[in-house]
Amino acid sequence: MSAAPSTTGVRLASAPAAAVADYIEILKPRVMSLVVFTGLVGLVLAPGHLHPVLAVVAVLCIAVGAGAAGAINMWCDRDIDAMMRRTADRPIPAGRMMPGEALGFGIVLAVGAVLLMGLAVDMVAAELLALTILFYVFIYTVWLKRRTPQNIVIGGAAGAFPPMIGWAAVTGDIGWGAIALFAIIFFWTPPHFWALSLYRAGDYASAGIPMLPVVAGPLETKRQMLVYTLVLWPVALTPALLGIAGAYYGACSLILSAAFTGSAVLVWRDSTERSARRMFAFSLLYLFLIFSLLLLDHAGGNSA
């Protein structure tokens, strides 16, 4: 009788005590901030009205759902995270958190966020949130990430859902405006991630992840990045064409898209990794500005 409790006690005492900061870190707060922002824009642009308290709940559910997906992703990827410099200090590979804790935390948050969204806000929004989490975990993390260089092209859909969820929270359905916002993030994701993977190709190669620069080489990656930035010109213009945004937004989106393509051209012509780093930083600014412009345009009186 005395041996069992003692063994359990030793195991518990030697287990890492994850700090609050570690629990926040496994939610990927930087990714979460972008998800919250784009979800909020979808919620604001959607035609109709949502009580401010329910709007806060909707944004909270989107944030927690995204964080939950991030935590489950860190559980799935703990082996490859330990091999890459960029991710080696995450709570699980660094030994500050037990893998099961992260998985349990992620599942509880995911279920809680979907249930709260469905019960308090809207069932369609809850279904979309569940789809987003499942897509990110099973389609991107488990299925595509380690198998194909097109992982972030298809998997990018998970990051594109939040404005659609925000839209559905207000309207209870998926309108053309929501699809336009989805498309902007969907076509923005490949050049954004490939810019990062260009200067982290060694990391990805050592972890055995078939990112495009690892499989097809930097030149083909740069070519595809350029093509995607060109596709973004009409895609980013779509909200203006649909009447969700006005001419001011349309003009600014074209200027921003031109600048994004310009940064892709610089990457194309540069054999060092400097311009890829700059393009990665600019891609974040591009998406932030596009969605900020949509908000400003809407606040200026243009609404669907």
Add this chain to the structure above:
Amino acid sequence: MTTMDREGDRKRTIRARNRALVAVLVALVALFYAVTIVRMGG
């Protein structure tokens, strides 16, 4: 770092975690209360 220090750190970490959990639970109660009022009003 001695074993005593490590154990002290561990206890402090767990205490901070418990406080955070209490804060989250209180916030959830307040949120559910607010949501209920809004939904009943609607």
